[in-house]
Structure formats: C-alpha cells, structure tokens
Amino acid sequence: MQTFLQIIANGLMLGGLFAIIAVGLTLIFGIVKVVNFAHGEFLMVGMYLTYLLTTGIGVHPYATAAAVVPILFVFGAVTQRLLIQPLMHARDEHIQIFATVGLSTALMNLALLIFGADIANTPNHGLRSQIHLGPVRILEGQLWIFLAAILLVTGLQLFLARTNTGRAIRATAQNRAAARLMGINDRFIYVLTFGIGAACVGFGSALIAPLYPTSPTIGTYFVLIAFVIVVLGGLGSIPGAFFGALIIGLVDALSGFYIGSDLREAVVFGIFLVILILKPSGLFGTRVSQSHVSP
Amino acid sequence: MRLSFIMATAATAALITGSATADVKFGALYPFSGQLALLGEESARGVEIAVEEVNANGGVQGEDVTLVRGDAVDNNQAIGEARRLIAREGVKAIMGTYSSSRSIAASQVAELSGVPYFELGAVADEVTGRELQYLYRTNPTAEDMGRMSVQMIVDEIAPALDKDPSEVRVGIIHEDSSYGTSVAGHQERFGEEAGLQIATVQGYPASTVDMSSLVLDLQGRDVDVVMQTSYQNDSVLFLQQANESGFKPAAIIGGGGGYSMLPTAEAVGTDVIEGVLDVDFTQYTVDPAYAPGMEDFVETYREKYGEEPRSGHSLNNYVGAMAIFAAIDGAESFEPDAIVEAVEQIDIPEGETAAGYGIQFGENNQNERAKMMGMQWQDGKLVTVYPAEAATSEMKIGQ
Numbered sequence A: 001m002q003t004f005l006q007i008i009a010n011g012l013m014l015g016g017l018f019a020i021i022a023v024g025l026t027l028i029f030g031i032v033k034v035v036n037f038a039h040g041e042f043l044m045v046g047m048y049l050t051y052l053l054t055t056g057i058g059v060h061p062y063a064t065a066a067a068v069v070p071i072l073f074v075f076g077a078v079t080q081r082l083l084i085q086p087l088m089h090a091r092d093e094h095i096q097i098f099a100t101v102g103l104s105t106a107l108m109n110l111a112l113l114i115f116g117a118d119i120a121n122t123p124n125h126g127l128r129s130q131i132h133l134g135p136v137r138i139l140e141g142q143l144w145i146f147l148a149a150i151l152l153v154t155g156l157q158l159f160l161a162r163t164n165t166g167r168a169i170r171a172t173a174q175n176r177a178a179a180r181l182m183g184i185n186d187r188f189i190y191v192l193t194f195g196i197g198a199a200c201v202g203f204g205s206a207l208i209a210p211l212y213p214t215s216p217t218i219g220t221y222f223v224l225i226a227f228v229i230v231v232l233g234g235l236g237s238i239p240g241a242f243f244g245a246l247i248i249g250l251v252d253a254l255s256g257f258y259i260g261s262d263l264r265e266a267v268v269f270g271i272f273l274v275i276l277i278l279k280p281s282g283l284f285g286t287r288v289s290q291s292h293v294s295p
Numbered sequence B: 001m002r003l004s005f006i007m008a009t010a011a012t013a014a015l016i017t018g019s020a021t022a023d024v025k026f027g028a029l030y031p032f033s034g035q036l037a038l039l040g041e042e043s044a045r046g047v048e049i050a051v052e053e054v055n056a057n058g059g060v061q062g063e064d065v066t067l068v069r070g071d072a073v074d075n076n077q078a079i080g081e082a083r084r085l086i087a088r089e090g091v092k093a094i095m096g097t098y099s100s101s102r103s104i105a106a107s108q109v110a111e112l113s114g115v116p117y118f119e120l121g122a123v124a125d126e127v128t129g130r131e132l133q134y135l136y137r138t139n140p141t142a143e144d145m146g147r148m149s150v151q152m153i154v155d156e157i158a159p160a161l162d163k164d165p166s167e168v169r170v171g172i173i174h175e176d177s178s179y180g181t182s183v184a185g186h187q188e189r190f191g192e193e194a195g196l197q198i199a200t201v202q203g204y205p206a207s208t209v210d211m212s213s214l215v216l217d218l219q220g221r222d223v224d225v226v227m228q229t230s231y232q233n234d235s236v237l238f239l240q241q242a243n244e245s246g247f248k249p250a251a252i253i254g255g256g257g258g259y260s261m262l263p264t265a266e267a268v269g270t271d272v273i274e275g276v277l278d279v280d281f282t283q284y285t286v287d288p289a290y291a292p293g294m295e296d297f298v299e300t301y302r303e304k305y306g307e308e309p310r311s312g313h314s315l316n317n318y319v320g321a322m323a324i325f326a327a328i329d330g331a332e333s334f335e336p337d338a339i340v341e342a343v344e345q346i347d348i349p350e351g352e353t354a355a356g357y358g359i360q361f362g363e364n365n366q367n368e369r370a371k372m373m374g375m376q377w378q379d380g381k382l383v384t385v386y387p388a389e390a391a392t393s394e395m396k397i398g399q
Helices: A002-032 A039-057 A061-087 A094-115 A140-162 A164-174 A176-181 A186-208 A218-233 A238-258 A264-278 B002-017 B037-056 B075-087 B100-113 B142-160 B178-193 B212-221 B232-244 B262-268 B294-305 B313-329 B336-344
Strands: A130-133 A136-139 B024-030 B065-071 B094-096 B117-119 B135-137 B169-175 B197-204 B225-229 B251-255 B277-280 B373-378 B381-386
Touching: A002 A039, A002 A061, A002 A136, A002 A140, A002 A164, A002 A186, A002 A218, A002 A238, A002 B212, A039 A061, A039 A094, A039 A186, A039 A218, A061 A094, A061 A186, A094 A218, A130 A140, A136 A140, A140 A164, A140 A186, A140 A238, A164 A176, A164 A186, A176 A186, A218 A238, A218 A264, A238 A264, A238 B212, B024 B037, B024 B075, B037 B065, B037 B294, B037 B313, B065 B075, B075 B094, B075 B100, B094 B100, B094 B313, B100 B117, B100 B135, B117 B313, B142 B178, B142 B225, B142 B251, B142 B277, B142 B373, B142 B381, B169 B178, B169 B212, B178 B197, B178 B225, B197 B212, B212 B232, B225 B232, B232 B251, B232 B262, B294 B313, B313 B336
Parallel strands: B024 B065, B024 B094, B094 B117, B117 B135, B169 B197, B169 B225, B225 B251, B251 B277
Antiparallel strands: A130 A136, B277 B373, B373 B381
16 A cells, blocks of 8 residues: 555656646647657756756846746747747648747757757756655655745746636637737737746756756657647646646656556556547647638 | 679769779767767767777778767768768768667668668667677676676575575566566566565556555565666666665665666765665776776776766777777778677677676677676765676675
8 A cells, every 4th residue: 555655646646747847838729739759858958957057157047047947038038039930831830830840959969069968967956866755755856846836837827817818828729810800919928928938947947957868869858748748638727737747747757667668658548648638638638729820 | 683783882872972082981970969869979989989999009901090970969860871881971871879779770771781880878678689680799688687686685695685586576566668668577587486475566657646555555565675777867866766665675676767867866865875776788897807907998088088988988989999999900801791790709708807797699680798787886986796706895785
C-alpha cells in the first residue's frame, strides 16, 4: 500500500512537471494555431539562462525567474514577429511548422556550440531535499513545481477570462476575421500570445533547472510528451493541459512499476490513442475554429 | 588484372593529387562536428599523438605519415568522407571512428575499395563479425564490458558480501537502444553462466525524465547489485532517484558513458556517487606499471593541447594506432594485403601497452586481448580497482 501511494505521489509530481511545460505550448497551439516544435528548445534556453544566472551571480534559482521570464517573453514575441508572421501568408500554412522545426535544430546546435555536449548543473539550494507527507516522500523542488503549475494555470485562466486583453486573445482565437472587424489588432495579439507562451515555459525552466541537469538536448526529452498532453487535454485548453499532464504522469508512473519500464511509453501512447478515438477533440476540447484560414 | 587495377588507381591518384609526395597518407575518420564531436575529437587526438611519435622516430617504412581528417558527422557523411579519403586523398588505411553506427557504415565503403579500416574505439558487437576482410578492431567491445562487470561481482563483490555468487541477486537496467540492450544481454548471459541470480532485466528510453518507478521496482526485488548501462542523463537520474528513495544496494556497477565523467559526479554529488563502480575503457588512474607509456602519453597530450585529456578515448585510440603503425612499418609495402598480413602478426602481451591490454587479432579480426577496466568513485575521483594488476586502489564494498 505504501508503495502504491508513493507511486501515485511520484506520478502527480511528474504530472506537475509536465503541466508547467505544456501550458505555454497549448496557449500557442490554441491561439496562434502554430505547432511550435521549438518549445522544448525554449525550455532549454530558459534552463541555461537559469544555470548562468544562478552560477554567475549566485542567486537562488527561483529568483532568476525575474529575469528569465521577461527574456523568454521577448524571445517568443520576436520569434512570432520575425519568423512566424512573415510566413502567415505563405501558400501552405505547414511552412510555419517547418520554420519552428528549423528554429529548434538551430537553437540546439547553437547550445552545443556554446556549452558543449556536457551537462550543466544548476546548484539546487536544497531543493532536492525530501519532504515527508504522511507515508510518502517527495522532493521539495517537485512540490514547488506542482504548486507553481496550479498557480500558473489559474492565473492564465483568470487573465484570459477577466481582462480585456485576455478577451481579445480569446476573440482572435475564436474568429480572427470577426476580431479584426471589432478593432482588435490580431498581429499584436499573436505576438503577445507567443510571448506569453514562451514566458510560461521560462517560468517553468527556472523551477526545473535545479532538479534536472541541463544539456542542449534536454528539450527533446520533454517536448514529445508535452505534445501528447496538449492534444489529450484539447488543443488550446489550459485546464485540459493541466489535467492531461496529471493523467500522463500517473499512467507513466503506474505502468513503469506494474507493467515494466520498457513498456511504459507503449502504455502512455496506447491510452493516448484510445482517448483520442473516443473523444477526438481531447478531454476539454471544443471544435477548433477554422477562422484563421480566412484572410 | 591486379596489376592493371593498381596502375589504374595510381593513374587516377596522380591525376587528382597532381604531384606525388614522399609522405604516406592515412585517414582519421571521426565525428568532428555535431552531437558526438566532443569525444570524437578526443579520440582523434590519440591518433594525432601517435602520428607525431611515429614521425619523430623515422616514420613508417621510411616515410612520414600525414593524417587526413574526415568528418563523420552522421552515417551518410561517414560514407561520403570515407569515399573522399580513399578516392581523392588516396589514404593507405582509415582509422576511426568512436561511433559504432558510423564505423559500420564507413567500413563497408573501405571494404569495397579494398582499403584497410582500423576501428580503435567503437564498442558495438556488430562492428566486427560481418565477415569484412579489411576491418580490424583494437578496442574492447560491449561483450568485454558485460564480461568484466560480471567478473567483478564474482571475484570481488560476492566475497566482500560473504556470499556465494549463486546467492547474489542482480538487477540489470539499461537504456533501450542497441548499445544498452547488447551490453545488458551480455551481462545477463555471463551472469547466468556464473550462476548469479538475475532478478530482473529492464530497459527504458534514454530520454526518460523519471526513473522513480524503476527504483521502487528494484527496491521491491531486494537486489544486491544493480548494473546499469546508460548515457549521462539517465545515469544522473538513476543515481539521484535511488539515493532519494533510500535505495542502497551493496553495489552499483555503471557501464561507460555517463558513469566515467566528472560532470556526472558533480551533478549527483560526490557523497552520493562514492563507492559506485564503473566498467569502461582504460582511464588515467590505472597503475602505470601495468600501462607503460601512459604517463608519457598524458605529458605529450598536455604539451600539445594545453589541457588534461578529457577522457580515456584518446589513450585507447593512441594505443591502437601505435600498434597498427608499428605493424605497417614492418610490412613489405603499403599494399592492402601487405598491411593486413603485417597486422595479423601483431602479438603484444597484456601489460605492455599504454592502455594495459594486449593486442592480438583473433576470430572476426577482433582484438582478443582487449579488456575493459573496473573503476570506482572514491573521494570524488574515479580510480581503477579491477583487475588487481591494473588497480591503484582497493575496491570498497559494503559498509
């Protein structure tokens, strides 16, 4: 029984970790309608920034979020403005996807050039110490990630639901042409949204860096599972990404123990397929607006 | 027919290179850019030092050796670069390759052109054993890695635990690409032959971000020894999560990759990695009496590159290259068959190379005397602990 509870706790903590990465992705996916294959590399950039700031000035890794989040915001906004936007009117929209694949490869190799293939260790400032919660034990850093994920999801939901900018973002996602007619600057909204999506992963990277060694390929470890979560939760749904992440985390932990570590990916992706067949729009998904196709 | 072939080749070479030089060219085919660049470059440095030493001592068959680099950044380019080295540069033989998949691809090209290919660093079983006539391998393989880790359990760990080998429970975990799977397969086979209790064999993807379930599983099976074949990320993850779950097997034996590198120790903390064992190529903490020339190598390396060797790859490539050059020096000519004939005669006993292991090619042109070394993290340093004749420190097992 104790082992079972420990596995559940491990799964939830893993889910929190996945959630904090997937939230930014689903935002970009749902609003800008761009499949951002460079999302994992945004995480990598954020983790290296955290590493450099933590070792360079010796601050607590969480404090670096104050710098990493704005930097990633600008990075995301610039990506949208200079890379995606010029391709908005390309003959085939898939070109945007290939552009993000190109960005991903370029960033990974740039990191390889600057930092080399070796791992970089962000000092963990005690975040790997254990907390006992009843019969289970988890890492302090994992708990913070989990709580931060809840905070981030709630905050974004409130922002989208209650503020004027948030409403404009949702309006653009629902019907771009109509939003333009209402006087919303859709290009600005896309730049802003891409920036916010990147900032979310920047926030996550400040929390993740002290727990995981950073390497140029670290993004690829997370990005595939993040895509699965986003599709599972429903494209563009922020609560969907959160609960999708928890489900994937739990399935991963349970199948890793009860079925075998070599089969857990098969189980995760098997369940993913079953859910998609039963509910093609994802758990929290609604029908995707095609309005962005209009000029 | 043979003569006409030679004349044709010579004519082509003369056409391409313009004028013939007195130097003899050899190819160095390694990944010099891309993901594997760090250790590819490190491996090539060993060959470069060997070439310098050979040239300082009068060259090979009286001619200076020129090393021509080929960048095997991926399998396709490995093939392209092998072709270039053979056809345009006219190299007499190719040395390489660090990466097994690139070695397998490029050596096919060399074989078809009838140019000898010397593998000095790739470990996969499949590199040899493809019935290639011109491929020879000097370095130890995945099979040697499996054999060595089981020998350590039987000879040292079981006695230290006061157990018969048949009472030792072993858990084998490995990343699930061909590297981890083949080493784990050998560990299982040698382990069963030695009568160990193999409690479980489990693969996992190297890109995993959580190994807590695997740790809980091993904990539940009550294993004495864990053997892990892994890259760096998963080595760090396993050691950290095992430590945090309070899982303390009597011994953890890592296989190469991440376990030999200092950044891994820094990532998990020197107190956590203390006592962890590792099977890998000969490193620099081996007993100098067992590896004569190793210290001179390190000194030359420092002078030439202005830093410490970054891993044992350079040493192992150096040892292989030195043996091959020495053999070719005694050959009748640089004709492929003359080279092969001379290489077949190599007979260097154990304890007489800078990497410790001897060299003699046996079945499948694999060096039958190649050996991995058993090492242990002690006080933040990786020291050689097995076999006894190579060891600089005692193996410490149990509390």
